[in-house]
Amino acid sequence: MKKTFFLCTLLLATAFLFAQKKITTSATVAFDATTSMDNLPKAENKTVIAAIDTKTGVVQFEASVKNFAFANPSMQDHFNGARWMNSDQFSKFTFTGKIDDLSKINFSKDGSYTVSVSGNLTIKDATKPLSVTATAIITGNTISVSSSFSIKLSDYNMSGGSFDSGKVSKEPKISVSAEFK
Amino acid sequence: MKQSKKTRSLFKKILVSLLIVLLAGAGIYWYVANETFADTIKRRSAFTVNALDFIKEFQLNDTAANSKYADKIITVNGAVSEIEAADTTVNIKFIDTSTGSYAIFAFQQQHLTEAKTLKIGDMVSIKGSCSGGIRSEILGTEVIAFKRCALNKK
Numbered sequence: 177m178k179k180t181f182f183l184c185t186l187l188l189a190t191a192f193l194f195a196q197k198k199i200t201t202s203a204t205v206a207f208d209a210t211t212s213m214d215n216l217p218k219a220e221n222k223t224v225i226a227a228i229d230t231k232t233g234v235v236q237f238e239a240s241v242k243n244f245a246f247a248n249p250s251m252q253d254h255f256n257g258a259r260w261m262n263s264d265q266f267s268k269f270t271f272t273g274k275i276d277d278l279s280k281i282n283f284s285k286d287g288s289y290t291v292s293v294s295g296n297l298t299i300k301d302a303t304k305p306l307s308v309t310a311t312a313i314i315t316g317n318t319i320s321v322s323s324s325f326s327i328k329l330s331d332y333n334m335s336g337g338s339f340d341s342g343k344v345s346k347e348p349k350i351s352v353s354a355e356f357k
Numbered sequence: 358m359k360q361s362k363k364t365r366s367l368f369k370k371i372l373v374s375l376l377i378v379l380l381a382g383a384g385i386y387w388y389v390a391n392e393t394f395a396d397t398i399k400r401r402s403a404f405t406v407n408a409l410d411f412i413k414e415f416q417l418n419d420t421a422a423n424s425k426y427a428d429k430i431i432t433v434n435g436a437v438s439e440i441e442a443a444d445t446t447v448n449i450k451f452i453d454t455s456t457g458s459y460a461i462f463a464f465q466q467q468h469l470t471e472a473k474t475l476k477i478g479d480m481v482s483i484k485g486s487c488s489g490g491i492r493s494e495i496l497g498t499e500v501i502a503f504k505r506c507a508l509n510k511k
Contacts, residue, residue: 250392
């Protein structure tokens, strides 16, 4: 009897812990590095893995570099090439951070909440701190998160002819959206 | 006089040659800049695989599997394990339930409507551009992602 009770409690506790951490494998991250000289450098990845812990506010994103899809084949090759993302060697972009003001969000109440998220973004072999503003919309059990921000590619050791010639933006705009159910 | 005529003729030839080279270069640049990916359904697959065997290949040795499959058009056959829909898009997944490792397929715009009609358990054949496998630190599983996918009509 005692063993059964203990096992049931353990199972319930585990289920509760998993309920705090919500995961999606279909978050979307898009970047736009277009300029007035070139409208090709933009792409979207619709299979990004994202997690949010509603108890601790920890937020994680993981994106396969090669699954960023460009419209133009030449741009796709350049992006993954050794001189740019070198995706054969560096296969993921990752972000790990935390919601700074978690108390601002009431996950049990439907509504739209604007929060600040701070953490570290890793591109290739460079990891830099990043703070962004995000919107979290709570609808029942669903948390929809979105954010738009820019990054400086020079912070991640990316520079060269295409930037200097004005064909690729040195500060591309990044858009993130994720739906956690 | 003769030399002057010869010089003018040579000069004209050089000028015309340069013009041809410039026009050819401009044409190539225009073609490359405006090229888009073909409909995946029309592209030839490098491999046709069974979903679970494909996922297991990555679990066993993802370096070898990436070398074999990444950046190629692959046709994957299996039963739909999961459908993830968000806003205007839908992703289809084949999952190895013993490990949680999975292959995930993001569709080309022209094939989205068809993909949205799929149900869990449907036996399907999906053709797409394989982006290779990564080991997810978040999930602790192998994840093989595809882009520009289409439902392959057998």
